[in-house]
Amino acid sequence: MSEIEARASTPRLHDRLEAITDLLRRREGLLAFAGAAPETDDAALNATDAELQVRLDELHPADLADVLESLPLHDRLAVWQRVRSDRDGDILLEVSDSVRESLIADMDDREILAAVEPLDADELADLVDDLPTEVLPELMASLDAQERERVQAAMSYEDDQVGALMDFDMVTIREDISLEVVLRYLRRFDELPAQTDKLFVVNADNVLTGVLPLHWLLVNSPEKMVREIMAPDVNTFHPEDDAYDVAQAFERYDLVTAPVVDAHQRLIGRIAVDAMLDFIREESETEALSRGGLREEEDIFASVWKSVRNRWAWLAINLVTAFIASRVIGLFEHSIEKLVALATLMPIVAGIGGNSGNQTITMIVRAMALEQIGVAQVKRLWRKELGVALVNGIVWGGAIGTVAWLLYGSASLGLVMTAAMTLNLLLAAFMGVAIPMLMTKMGRDPALGSSVLITAMTDSGGFFIFLGLATVFLL
Amino acid sequence: MSEIEARASTPRLHDRLEAITDLLRRREGLLAFAGAAPETDDAALNATDAELQVRLDELHPADLADVLESLPLHDRLAVWQRVRSDRDGDILLEVSDSVRESLIADMDDREILAAVEPLDADELADLVDDLPTEVLPELMASLDAQERERVQAAMSYEDDQVGALMDFDMVTIREDISLEVVLRYLRRFDELPAQTDKLFVVNADNVLTGVLPLHWLLVNSPEKMVREIMAPDVNTFHPEDDAYDVAQAFERYDLVTAPVVDAHQRLIGRIAVDAMLDFIREESETEALSRGGLREEEDIFASVWKSVRNRWAWLAINLVTAFIASRVIGLFEHSIEKLVALATLMPIVAGIGGNSGNQTITMIVRAMALEQIGVAQVKRLWRKELGVALVNGIVWGGAIGTVAWLLYGSASLGLVMTAAMTLNLLLAAFMGVAIPMLMTKMGRDPALGSSVLITAMTDSGGFFIFLGLATVFLL
Missing domain, CATH: 1.25.60.10 (MgtE N-terminal domain-like)
Incomplete structure (x- = not known):
């Protein structure tokens, strides 16, 4: 002990x-x-x-x-x-x-x-x-x-296809033998392949005709024939299948192993839960890395030069979008010169749009990954998200507008602030639904790049809306 | 077929x-x-x-x-x-x-x-x-x-402890019986609990003395005794263990089930790979949601009011940090009035700091989760990240500084821009290492909130550095 x-x-x-x-x-x-x-x-x-x-x-x-x-x-x-x-x-x-x-x-x-x-x-x-x-x-x-x-x-x-994740550790049997014979056959192994939870039943052409879970082999009488107790396996995969879908099936149906067959139903391999666990972990890591703008996993002891190379693309994209936003501000330099409070307040308008838009995108990308929504629901989602944006705009925009009024003693500046925040939140909601939908329609992964796009739009859009409204109504 | x-x-x-x-x-x-x-x-x-x-x-x-x-x-x-x-x-x-x-x-x-x-x-x-x-x-x-x-x-x-994830579907046997007896015992079951890949060997006090993988039961001669072939299981968990560590063990050692024992080594439950798969998936979802500022998973058909409630905390925090950044700009309104280009260029300085800081944090949080680094390596990491920041500052800061010079015809404005971007990148690198380290030292999860904190610092810091340098050197 x-x-x-x-x-x-x-x-x-x-x-x-x-x-x-x-x-x-x-x-x-x-x-x-x-x-x-x-x-x-x-x-x-x-x-x-x-x-x-x-x-x-x-x-x-x-x-x-x-x-x-x-x-x-x-x-x-x-x-x-x-x-x-x-x-x-x-x-x-x-x-x-x-x-x-x-x-x-x-x-x-x-x-x-x-x-x-x-x-x-x-x-x-x-x-x-x-x-x-x-x-x-x-x-x-x-x-x-x-x-x-x-x-x-x-x-x-x-890398994300079943064919790259499968192994070849299958134990195959015929259907016209008794469980007794199967038990004797297995005793000739020194050990069974790791994670074997079922035997694959194939015919002379190596066509998969069913599976025999080890559990059934153990609880049934040895006199029974394989044919009597085997099950046709509904969870059969093809090497070209998307590993992400297969991982969902493993999670959903609590699988340990599943057969992989070719177009003629011939057994060619096996996919096991350990490969799926590794895949899920790697997927979520890659996602976290790409969200942070790292192109690949970075060895923390990598040299400075290697790190710079790994990170430059994301920084370059963000610099371009920041530069565009900056040019939008440049259009209104004349207004800012007249009313410098605009320069002070404008980052708030841009910031809340970006945060709110990212919330919408996070929710929608996740629901799409779980296949809960398709492009068909876009109208319903817009209605809801625009509603949320309107509420947030009135509440938070109203609060910040009041603060701006008190700080600068101008009620009309406060009103412009409230209106700009509300409009930018509506823009963020509209785009937060539209961007992942469009990316999916174009066959791209909405999880990648949506965040950069929405932030670019709400930054430039926020500056334009706020400074534009101010130019029209305050100057 | x-x-x-x-x-x-x-x-x-x-x-x-x-x-x-x-x-x-x-x-x-x-x-x-x-x-x-x-x-x-x-x-x-x-x-x-x-x-x-x-x-x-x-x-x-x-x-x-x-x-x-x-x-x-x-x-x-x-x-x-x-x-x-x-x-x-x-x-x-x-x-x-x-x-x-x-x-x-x-x-x-x-x-x-x-x-x-x-x-x-x-x-x-x-x-x-x-x-x-x-x-x-x-x-x-x-x-x-x-x-x-x-x-x-x-x-x-x-929710994230083994005790909440374990089930009670254990099949237990004694060590002083033969495999033949075990086989006969199993045949009395209608079916074995899902995912059973091993039997748990316990003594009269229900103390776990070993495990008998079904594989070994199948490949060994029925005359052998359980005691001869069972293995002491090195992967035994306690109900108070952190599920995250257990998930890592499942992934690492390709486990299907593992026994859960109390402090006296008595068998109290079982943890199975399906629970671990669900846990890993849920963890990565919760992380994605919280990164997007959603407090809990949001039913996409939830009402507008429910959605507003789910999202308000994150928006409030971000509004507060944006407001602080805005007050930093407010300190320099006098300078902006004199040189309006400052208002146009300042979002670029703040933006690149935020992006770069988030890259550093993403990498460090991930390495910490994999236990690759501890607080001891902080100096080495600072050296590397500050190096990366310096290179990026000179390259990107130099590029944008040149553009600013060409746009506004002022070399000194370009120089201030370059210097401010470099300094803000250095601040981002320093804080990008320090924040997750400090959060870990304080016993908090560095994955939560680090991103908001670094963005708040690089926004306010970026505005302060740029406008401050401009005020000193350009006006």
Whole structure:
């Protein structure tokens, strides 16, 4: 029991990381002061090395990947050289793209080939793009015909298609045998593929005729035939299916694995919940990054130049939109000269439009992702959003308008402020519905870029409305 | 085979939704024109009702939940009244909070009790908060002692703790029996709990001594004893554990289920990958919503008043920060009066600071969530981010400064612009690192509110720096 308790309280990654960093520092210290007392130093160095090795060996590949990602390049390579070579492949699969690049750059061709040799076809396909081209001929030659075909097939799909996420770890059976025979057949395996929750029933042409959940195999009498108890699987996917839809099906129907078939219903692979979990996590990360204007995940120890490259596109787009907004203001310099309060108040009008428009877009993009609304509902949504904008405009616009009146002693300035805020909120509501709808109609992902667009419109629009109204009514 | 093919091409939710909406419209049409030819109308109405019923009955509860969420209130209740009452409970579990509220409001106490009666303790616990208080005494009285205890235990945990997400569908065995006996024991079940991939081995005190994966049960000889082949499970969780950490463990170690134990290692529940998938999806949605300033998921057919209430807090905060920024500009009205170009150019300085600061925060919040960095690395991060800011300031600040010079024919105005942009980018970089670090130190979630804070600082800061420099050097 005490053993279990010790294992149960797995230290958190952060503590393990600290322990490893401490050992690396201690090692460096010993090396730096080497020479004074060679024997004690050697013993201490060996002890440190041994402890470091133990710490690294007991880490799961996914945890080791995290440790490598969290270390600056120098320490990272020091740890990488100590990882047992048979685990290299698994770890390369787990680390982020930028860290993988730095690790592969540290390996020679022989090490790379040795690292990827134990991997499955679907795992190889994930790595191939990051390997140096000179190792590919030898790598491909080392595979048998089926494996080579699978690697090439998996590579031919986009990252967000089922074909790129499926694996080939299927256990297949025939329908004209008894469960007893299935049980005997399974006992010939040393182990079943990870996450196997069902067996795939195929005919002589490898056409999927049903699935046999392991549960049913266990609760039914061994005399029964597979044919009697198997189920046609309604959750069958094709390699070209969108992984996002498949992830929704996994979540919705609580799937663990599902068969992947070709156009002729022939079984070609399997998709498992672990791939779906990874996909969902990656999707939400990519979304968070792109919303922040980062083109790809940025290794936090990346150089300044690499970071600048990763971020410049977003900054450039935003500078252009800010410049356009600035030119709109430029049109009204004459008015601002006469009434400088306009310059002070105008950012409020632009700001509230941007915030409100982003709220509308957030809600609509989410409802669209969940397929709750289509382009057909646009009128109903406009009615609601314009209603919300009107209420907000009267309430917040009225409040700020009153403050402006009190600050500058001009009731008409306050009225213009209220009117401008309301109009900009209405513009934001109209555009907040229209932009994601239009992007969807044009076949683009409304989650990307909608926010930049609406902010650009409410900034320029807000300045134009406020300064325009002021020019007409106040000057 | 043709049957499987038909099932495999499950129509997408959107098509099913449209079919149901069409039937509802047809029905309304028939009712509106009733009277002219009563007999034909009745037949048509019955046919429509029957078709609608078939369509609804064949939908999975999760899909029906989606349909209900996608319909305006009137249609939603029309569908809800046609759902078979034994499915009510499952569907209430699947719908979003706001839709659940509207459905429960349409049910009387009797219907509510009938709907929740078939649910498990963990499912009940999820619903109890949304039920009218007057049904609770009767509901609790209908449960046996163990169920009542489980409901109360599950309700005592926060939504993001394991205790609130675990279920009680464990299959437990003893270690001193043979696999043959286990197989016979399992055959006495009609079915195993969903997603069961391992059996939990407990002693007479219900202390977890190990787990027996179904795979091992299948590949090992039936004569072996459970004790010989079971494994102590390293992935054991406690009900008070943070669900976010557990989700990471599921993703990392490709788990399907994991045992939940109390402080004395006694088995009290099970956590399954479907709950984790739901949790991850909900987390990323909540994050997206809160980033957009929506306090909770908003039913897209919610009334204008409800939407206003949901969104007002974020707008209020942003108005306050915009107002502060506006007062900063107010300090320099005298300068703007003298040089109106300042009003035109100042939004660019503020804008680029906000965008750049948000990039820094996005990267750091993400790295912190993955535990790649701690407060210890703050100096290294500052060095890097300040470097990036300096490069961007010189490049983009230089470009915009040149444009300002050309537009207004004043080299010194261009220089001030460049200097102000660089300084504001440096401020954004400094704060972009400091804010999430400080929030973490204070024990708060850096993902929430960081963006509002940095934008507030770079707006006010940008106006102050630019107008201040201009006042000192240009006037």
